[in-house]
Structures are given as C-alpha cells and as structure tokens.
Amino acid sequence: MFEKDTLSVLGDGNNTYEDAVSPPIFQTSTFGGGYEYSYTRLSNPTRSLLERALAKLESSSYAFAFSSGLGAVNTVFSMLKNGDRVLLSDDLYGGTYRLAMNIFSKYGIEFEFIDMSKSENVRQRIDVKTRMVFAESPTNPMMKVAPIAEIAEICKEKGVIFAIDNTFLTPYFQNPIKLGADIVIHSATKFLSGHHDTVAGAVITDNEEIADTIRFISMTLGNALSPFDSWLTLRGLRTLPMRMEKHQENAFAVAEFLKTRKEVRSVIYPGLLEHSGHELMKTQSSGFGGVVSFTVEDVDIAKKLILGGKIIKFAESLGGFRSLITYPLTQTHASIPKEIRERIGITDKLLRLSVGLENKKDIIEDLAFMLDGD
Ligand SMILES: Cc1ncc(COP(=O)(O)O)c(C=O)c1O
Secondary structure (H helix, E strand, O other), X not given: OOXXXXXXXXXXXXXXXXXXXXXXXXOOOEOOOOOOOOEOOOOOHHHHHHXXXXXXXXXXXXXXXXXXXXXXXXXHHOOOOOOOEEEEEOOOOHHHHHHHHHHHHHHXXXXXXXXXXXXXXXXXXXXXXXXXXXXXXXXXXXXXXXXXXXXXXXXXXXXXXXXXXXXXXXXXHOOOOOOOOOEEEEEOOOOOOOOOOOXXXXXXXXXXXXXXXXXXXXXXXXOEOOHHHHHHHHXXXXXXXXXXXXXXXXXXXXXXXXXXXXXXXXXXXXXXXXXXXXXXXXXHOOOOOOEXXXXXXXXXXXXXXXXXXXXXXXXXXOOOOOOEEEOOOOOOOOOOOHHHHHHHOOOOOXXXXXXXXXXXXXXXXXXXXXXXXX
C-alpha cells in the first residue's frame, strides 16, 4: 500500500481513460449500451474516481460522494427508522443539529446530545433503542476529542452503528475506520477540496451491508455529487497532504501568538499541550489540524475581529487556502438553542479561525493589526 501523499496524487491509480493524466469530466446524465454506468444519479465515472480515492485514503472499501457535507449526514441519518435513538456529540456543527432536530425528529427518531470526550458517557446512555452513535472528533467549534477506539468497542458490543464526522482532520491526519468506527463522514467542501470553490460531502465505510444501504439511499434521495464537482474535489485531493501540513504549521504559530495577547482569554487548539484532549489525540491521530478556536475578554474585541483584516476574511466555512474567521454564535451554530450553546461554551466571545495557507508571519501580523485597531 502506498503512503498517503502518494495515494492523494494517484487517486485510485486506475484512470485508464485514454491514459489522460488528469481524468476527463464525464458530463453526461445518461449512458447507453448496458455497461457499468447507466445514469449519473446512480453512478458516474468521474465520481467513481473520487470515491475510490477517498476509500483508499480512509483505508476502506467503499466511498460515496454527495452534493454537500450535510447531504452526506442526511444519507447516514436516513438509515434510521421511527423509534430509533441516536447519541450525538453535544458540541457539533450547527447544521447537523438542525437536521437532527428540525427534520429527523419529526419522523419519530430521538436524538440525545452527550459529551463524547468520555466513553463512559456513551456506555451509560446507550439503551435498547439506540441504533447509532454520531461523533465529531475534534468537535466543531470547541475541539473536544472523543476516544474513538473505546467508543467503537462499546458500539460493537451493543450492536450500534458508530459514525464519525472526520471533516476537521481529514484522512491525512485521522482514520476512524482503522480505529473501529463503522462510518466516516466528511464535508469535502472543507480541507478535502480545499479551494473555497466546491460544496461536497462523503460517506466512507468498510462494511458491505452499510455500503449497500448507503448506495440505495443515495440513489433514492438523489443527492450524489455532480461530475464537475467530483472532478474539482479530486483535484483538491492531490495536494491534501502538503496543504494539511502547512495549515497545521500555521495553526500552531497562530495558537502560540494568541496565547501572548492580553485580549485573548483562552486558546482552544488540540495541538497545545494544555488542551484537555491533547494526549488522547496523539494516540489516535497523526496531526491536530488547522482550526483554532479562541475566546476574547469582551464582545468589543470580537466585533473588531469580525471586521476582518487584510488577509483574514470574515466568512463561514473552513479548510480552504484562505484564512477565515467565523463567529459561531451568529453563523455556523446559530441554529443551536441558546441554553445548549451557553452550556457548551458557544458565547458572544468565541471565535473560530480556519488558518489558511498564507505565510504565518503575515497571518500573525494581520491578527495583531485586527486586535490593535480601534
Ligand atoms: C464538521 C462539519 N460537518 C459537516 C458540515 C456540513 O458540510 P457542508 O457545508 O458541506 O454541507 C460542516 C460545515 O461547516 C462541518 O463543519
């Protein structure tokens, strides 16, 4: 098996289309002749190249690409039926919360949000109705780390599906399926495509039965990724390893810088020794990623930061080439009820910075400029 940087470059290593080094985009809705492909909602050669590359990177046999990260989560939730219970991380992307509570709970599926940083919490809350455990690790935006192997063990013992949203670390830094998870989900909009030009998602599994179910749901819901967006995501994937290394190097520098500033109350980056999940993460991931959350002393400082700087842009999303600053309270986590937000720490003093690929000295100068500006 090749190393991950080689796998990212080669994709599935099996592009035989006229021996083109960059594969063609099969921009067709339908196919004649009874070959492998029949209709693009079901499958498409460009999408298959991306799916095979993603499966390899996650050390798995099956991958499915979707029209967004939430499209991927929607597909995984669609495996559930009336009466099922799901345990989710109490701190997770607001859109996943909204999908669970505003759509799937209407169909009689129960969702409970728990702190997954301790596997004991999962063991205590699993009951006979629990069908799925869904975790982010690290979580968005509070960067809590879940003990993946321990939770996987509990889920296996209880016959429960364990799904992990691996968006923040990507397969370059973390392979949850190798640690025992059943399903990996990605918002490929983020680091995987990496260029702020695509919205995409993925579901990956090594379990044939789950793969058959996901394939059926995708075909039925009609939410698979278009050929062009598959091609863009595949193109992004080629440079994933080097981008992740640089995102991480810059994130470390930014985290250390923020620690020196009196306006900053706390810096939440799992690469920092003092982060509560640091030691655990070293055992299950080969890196800490490129997202740094932090709290400031007062709301006026937060307001200054969200004006943006010369480099850092105030915008939703993460994982692209450009440094983006996000205000979870009004953006990514606006759908989460106030009492839950406050309990988990999403306050008016919290910011999330997706550290981009610019020079780290320039990013830090920009942050200093934003903090100093009146
Ligand atoms: C951790 C996580 N999962 C899923 C999603 C949803 O992805 P998309 O915006 O591609 O639908 C996001 C989006 O921010 C995210 O941060």
